[in-house]
Amino acid sequence: MEASLEPLQLGEIAEEELKTYDGSDPNKPLLIAIKGQVFDVSSSKRFYGPNGPYGLLSGKDASRVLATMSFEEMDLNGDISSLSLLELDNLNDWENTFKSKYVRVGTIKKIDSLPAVRDILTYDDDDDDTKRVEDGRPVNAAKSVEDGPTAAGRVEQRQPKERDYWFGCCLRL
Structure with a gap:
């Protein structure tokens, strides 16, 4: 005889x-x-x-599988970073279906697998060099001028020309 499977509230849980x-x-x-x-x-x-x-979806974040409708093992994860707009729309439809049909019992705990941006790049305004920091120690990752217009983290400012107007999303006079 099976136990009663009342919805429980888990809060935040790890994968x-x-x-x-x-x-x-x-x-x-x-x-x-x-x-x-x-x-x-x-x-x-x-x-x-x-x-x-x-059944292969149970106990997992099925976001990618449901968005792509691919039941490959490599797609059994919650990574939606590379999905197309059509796939994201499909995923939103699935999310709405689940919200209307099933009880939400928690969320997946976010794991900070990537270091914070401030831990990767620090900028020194005095000499305009970009330095990479790993384990609290600086690692020189500054680009040279030959690396292009974004050398050393600088973005080149383009000066507007006399008739430099943008119309809509793609026409420029």
Whole structure:
């Protein structure tokens, strides 16, 4: 006899913890994340359970899979950074479906896997060099003038010409 699978509120959970809600333990609810939001899909166990057609999504952030409709192992993640506008629109439709059909029980804890921008680049206004900082130690990463107009982090300012007007998004006189 199965235990009652009442929706629980998890709050913020790590992706590793989310994996434990994949249906392998009948005493735990089935959870799927979309765009960092965790939903209890236990009411659709025949679809998202271990033997269901979408069982591979349980216990994971299924954002990329649902956006691309690719069920490849490499797409079983929440990385939506490289999705097209059409795929993002598709993902938003899935998100709305899940919001209307299932209970949101938490969010995925963000992991700061990338260092903060201030830890990577620091600017010294006195000599206009760009320095890279790794583990608190500066590493010289300044570009030379030969590297182009953005050398040493500078952006070249273009002076407007006499008839330099922009119309719409792509016409220039």
